[in-house]
Amino acid sequence: MIEAIFREEWGRLVASLCRVLGDFDLAEDAAQGAFEAAARHWPRDGVPDNPRAWLLTTARRKAIDELRRVKRLTVGVSEARLDSESELTKGDVQIALHSEQPTVPDGRLELIFACCHPALAREAQVALVLRSLVGMSTAEIARAFLVSEETMKRRLTRAKTKLRTAGIPFEQPRSEDLDTRLEAVLSVIYLLFNAGYAGRGDLADRAIWFARVMTALLPHVSKIHGLLALMLFHESRRDARVIDGAFVPLPEQDRARWDYRMIDEAKERLERALSSRESSTYTIQAQIAAEHCREVVDWHRIVALYTDLQQLLDSDIVTLNKAIAVAHTESPDSALQMIEDLNLPNYHYLHSTRGELLHHLGRTAEARAEFNLARELADSELDRTFLAKRLQQLPDVRGDNPHIDKGDVI
Amino acid sequence: MGVTTNGEREILCCLAASVGIQWATAWWPYFSARRTVVALSLASLCPGLDVLAVLIVLAITERKGSNMKYALLIYDTQEVWSDRTEAEVAEVMSRYAAVGADSATVGGEQLQQPQSATTLRIVDGRDLVTDGPFVESKEYLGGFYLIDVPDLDAAMAVARRIPAAAEGGAIEIRPVVERVR
Numbered sequence: 001m002i003e004a005i006f007r008e009e010w011g012r013l014v015a016s017l018c019r020v021l022g023d024f025d026l027a028e029d030a031a032q033g034a035f036e037a038a039a040r041h042w043p044r045d046g047v048p049d050n051p052r053a054w055l056l057t058t059a060r061r062k063a064i065d066e067l068r069r070v071k072r073l074t075v076g077v078s079e080a081r082l083d084s085e086s087e088l089t090k091g092d093v094q095i096a097l098h099s100e101q102p103t104v105p106d107g108r109l110e111l112i113f114a115c116c117h118p119a120l121a122r123e124a125q126v127a128l129v130l131r132s133l134v135g136m137s138t139a140e141i142a143r144a145f146l147v148s149e150e151t152m153k154r155r156l157t158r159a160k161t162k163l164r165t166a167g168i169p170f171e172q173p174r175s176e177d178l179d180t181r182l183e184a185v186l187s188v189i190y191l192l193f194n195a196g197y198a199g200r201g202d203l204a205d206r207a208i209w210f211a212r213v214m215t216a217l218l219p220h221v222s223k224i225h226g227l228l229a230l231m232l233f234h235e236s237r238r239d240a241r242v243i244d245g246a247f248v249p250l251p252e253q254d255r256a257r258w259d260y261r262m263i264d265e266a267k268e269r270l271e272r273a274l275s276s277r278e279s280s281t282y283t284i285q286a287q288i289a290a291e292h293c294r295e296v297v298d299w300h301r302i303v304a305l306y307t308d309l310q311q312l313l314d315s316d317i318v319t320l321n322k323a324i325a326v327a328h329t330e331s332p333d334s335a336l337q338m339i340e341d342l343n344l345p346n347y348h349y350l351h352s353t354r355g356e357l358l359h360h361l362g363r364t365a366e367a368r369a370e371f372n373l374a375r376e377l378a379d380s381e382l383d384r385t386f387l388a389k390r391l392q393q394l395p396d397v398r399g400d401n402p403h404i405d406k407g408d409v410i
Numbered sequence: 411m412g413v414t415t416n417g418e419r420e421i422l423c424c425l426a427a428s429v430g431i432q433w434a435t436a437w438w439p440y441f442s443a444r445r446t447v448v449a450l451s452l453a454s455l456c457p458g459l460d461v462l463a464v465l466i467v468l469a470i471t472e473r474k475g476s477n478m479k480y481a482l483l484i485y486d487t488q489e490v491w492s493d494r495t496e497a498e499v500a501e502v503m504s505r506y507a508a509v510g511a512d513s514a515t516v517g518g519e520q521l522q523q524p525q526s527a528t529t530l531r532i533v534d535g536r537d538l539v540t541d542g543p544f545v546e547s548k549e550y551l552g553g554f555y556l557i558d559v560p561d562l563d564a565a566m567a568v569a570r571r572i573p574a575a576a577e578g579g580a581i582e583i584r585p586v587v588e589r590v591r
Contacts, residue, residue, distance in 0.1 A: 119562055119583075165585055167478040169561035177563065 002042055005051050006035060010135030011213070013055050015107035017063060018114075018132075018170055024160045026063055028132065034059035108133065109217045110170045116185045117168045124159035125188050131156055133213075134206050144195065144203055185214065186227050186282065193231050198380060204235055215269075226273035226283030232266035233289035235259070247386035250292060263293055284309045299328035316342040320350060332360040348377035352387060359394065368394055477558050479516070479586035480565040484572055486552035486579040502573045509555060509571050514564070518555035549579060556586070 010031065017027035034055045048054040115128040126145075130136045136144075142152035162168070173181040189207050196204025211228040218224060240257035241248055270290055273283045288305050291298060306322035320339055327335035336357045344350045355370035368391065375387040494502065510518055527543040543550060552574065559565050562583070569581040 117562070119566075166583075167480070167560075167562040167565065167585055169563055171561070171563075174563065174567075 001047065002039065005047070006038075007135065007209075009052055009055055010035070011108050011111065011133040012052065012106060013059055014132045014135075015111035016056060017059055018111060019107045020060075021063055022170070024132070024163055026066060029066065030059040030063035031055075033062040037062075106217070107170070108213065109172055112185055112214070112217075113173055113181055114163060114168050114170050116181070116188050117163075118180070118184055119166055119168060120159055120162060122188070122191070124155060124162070125184070126191060127152065127155050128159050128163075129188055129210070130192075130206070134210065136206070182218075182221065182223075186223065189214070189227060190231075190282070193234075197234065199382065204231070204238075207231060208235060222273045222276040222278055223280035223282050225269045226280050226286050229266045229269035229273060230282050230286035230289055232262050232269065233286060233293065236262035236266065236293075242382055245382065245385055246389060247382040249386075258293075266290070279308070279312065281309060281313050284312070297328075299325050303329050316344050317347075320344065320353060324353060327357060327360070332357040336361070346377050348374040348379070348383065351377065352390075355390070364394060477560055478565075479588070480557050480559065480562075481584045481586055482518075482555040482557060482565070482569050482572065483551060483582040483584060484553045484555075484574050484579065485549040485582065486574045487549055490574075490578040502577075505571070505573050509568065512557075512568060512571075514557045514559050514568055516556050516558045518553065520553040521551060524550040552579070 013031045013034065014027050017030055018024060021027050021030075037058050038051070038055060042048075042051075112129070112133060115132060116125045120128070123145075127141055130141045130144075131138065138153050138156060139149045141156075142149040145152065147155075172178075189210050192203050192210065193207035196202065196207060208228065208231050211224060211231060214221075214224045215228055236259040237250070237253060237257075239259070240253040240255070243254075266286070267290060270283070270286050273280075273286065284305055288302055288309075291302050291305070302325040303322060306318060306325060309318050310322070320342060323335040323338040326338060336354070339350065339353065342350060351370045351374035355367045355374060358364075358367035358370060371387055371391050371394070375384055375391070378384045378387060491499070506520070509515060524543040529540045529542065529544050531538040531540075555568070555572070557565060557568050559568065562585075565583050569575060569583055572581050575581045
C-alpha cells in the first residue's frame with residue numbers, strides 16, 4: 001500500500017518541489033526526507049487521508065529547514081538569532097503552503113520535458129528520469145545500467161549541474177518545439193523498455209509505467225498510445241519468450257503463456273493511436289506486433305506495414321525485418337537478395353537471419369557459418385544459447401527466423 | 411539568489427537601518443529594490459502581513475521569471491564564405507544584422523579572420539607568442555552575441571536564426587556566470 005503510494009507520488013512531489021524551489025537537488029533531498037518520514041510515521045499512525053498533501057507539506061518544511069541551514073552556514077548567523085528568525089519564517093511556510101494547498105498542480109510534464117531536454121546527453125536524460133520521475137535510487141540505476149554506483153552518481157551530478165547552469169526551463173515546450181521534444185521523451189521511454197527487454201531489472205515495467213503517465217498527461221497525442229501499445233504487445237509475451245535460459249522465437253512460443261489481458265489493453269491503445277490520422281514509427285511497429293499476435297499471421301499485411309515504416313524511417317534494420325516478411329510472401333531467395341547489401345556490421349541478427357534463410361534454401365554449410373558468426377557477435381546469453389541450439393538442430397530442422405519476435409527497428 | 415545593483419543596495423541599506431541590520435544581513439539575498447517596494451506596500455495594505463515572509467515568497471517566485479545571459483559563440487567555416495556571391499554575402503549579413511537588432515541581444519561582435527589572430531602564452535615568465543588562433547580547425551570562432559533571455563529554449567530560438575547554424579557552422583550556447591555586483 002505505502003509502496004504503491006510512493007511509486008505514484010514520488011515524481012509528482014519532486015516536480016512540484018522543483019517548481020517552487022527551482023533547485024533539483026534540494027527538491028530531491030526534501031522529497032527523500034518526506035518519504036523517509038512517511039515510512040516511519042505511516043505504519044504506526046496509519047496513512048493520512050490525503051497522503052499527497054501530507055508529503056508535500058513535510059517536504060516543504062524539510063526544504064525550508066535546509067534553506068535556512070545553508071543560509072546560516074554561508075552568512076554565519078549565530079544559533080541564538082536563528083530562533084527568533086524561525087518565528088518569522090513560519091509565515092513563509094504558511095504562505096507557501098496555503099498558496100498551493102487546495103489543488104497541487106501536477107508539474108510532472110514540466111519535469112519530464114526538463115529531464116529529456118535535448119541539451120542533455122541521452123544517458124543523462126535516462127538517469128535523470130529514473131531518479132526524479134520514477135524514483136529509483138542511484139544504486140538501483142547504476143545496477144540497471146551495469147556501471148558502478150560512483151559512476152552513476154557522477155553522471156547524475158553532472159546532469160543536474162547542467163540543468164541548473166544551462167537554464168533548462170521547468171516548463172512545457174513552446175508549441176513549435178513540442179514535437180521534437182516529445183520525440184526525445186519517447187526515445188527515452190523506448191530505450192528504458194529495450195534495456196528491460198534485454199533482461200535488465202524491471203526497467204520494462206518502469207518504461208510502461210512512464211508511458212502510462214505520459215498518456216494520462218497528454219491524452220490527445222496519439223503516438224504515445226502507439227508506443228504504449230507496442231511495449232504492451234512485447235511485454236505480453238515475456239513469459240513465453242524465454243524458456244530454460246534460452247530465447248524462444250515467436251512462431252515456436254507457447255501461446256498459452258501469453259498475457260492476453262495485456263494484449264487486449266495493447267489493442268485498445270493501438271486503436272486509440274490509429275484514431276488520429278497522424279502516423280508514427282511507434283504506431284506502425286505496434287500494428288506489426290499486433291499482426292504477429294493473430295492466429296494466422298498475414299505476411300502480406302506485414303510487408304505493407306514495413307513499407308509504410310520505411311517512409312518514416314529508412315534504416316537497414318527496417319529493411320532486414322521487412323526481408324523476413326518477404327521470405328514468407330515471396331521466397332527466402334528474394335529475402336536474401338534484399339539483405340545482401342545491408343550495412344550492419346557486427347549486428348548478430350543480420351547473420352542469424354541469413355543463417356535461417358540459407359537453411360531454408362538447403363545451403364546448410366553456409367547457414368552454419370552464419371549462425372556461428374551470429375553466436376560470436378551475440379551480446380546476450382539468451383541469444384547465444386538459442387543460437388547454439390539452432391546450430392545443433394541444423395541438419396534436419398526447419399524453423400522460422402529467430403528474431404521476428406520483436407522486429408526492433410529503433 | 412538575488413542580483414543586487416548599486417542602486418538597489420542603497421535602498422537595501424536604508425531598509426537595513428530601519429528594520430535592524432542583523433537579520434537584514436542574514437536575509438539579504440531575498441531583497442531587491444522592486445521586491446522590497448512590493449513587499450512594503452503589501453504590508454502597509456494588510457497590517458497582519460509579514461514583510462520578510464512576503465519578500466522570501468517573492469524571491470522564490472521570481473527565480474522562475476528571472477532572465478539569464480548567454481553567449482552565442484558562432485563557429486563558421488571558411489569554404490562557406492568563399493563560395494558565396496556578393497549578393498549572397500549581403501543577404502547573409504542582413505540576417506546577422508537582424509539577430510543583432512533583436513530585443514534579446516545585448517551585445518556582440520564579428521571577429522576578424524582567424525589568420526589575424528595572435529596567441530599568447532606565458533611559459534617560465536616569458537611570452538610565448540604564436541601566429542594564428544589557439545586551435546587550428548576547419549571551424550573557427552567567427553563572432554559572438556550576448557543575449558538576455560528567460561531560459562535555454564529561448565536562447566536556442568535566437569541561436570537558430572544565426573545563419574552559421576544551418577550553413578556549415580555551429581552555435582555554441584554558453585550561459586554567462588551571474589555575479590552579484
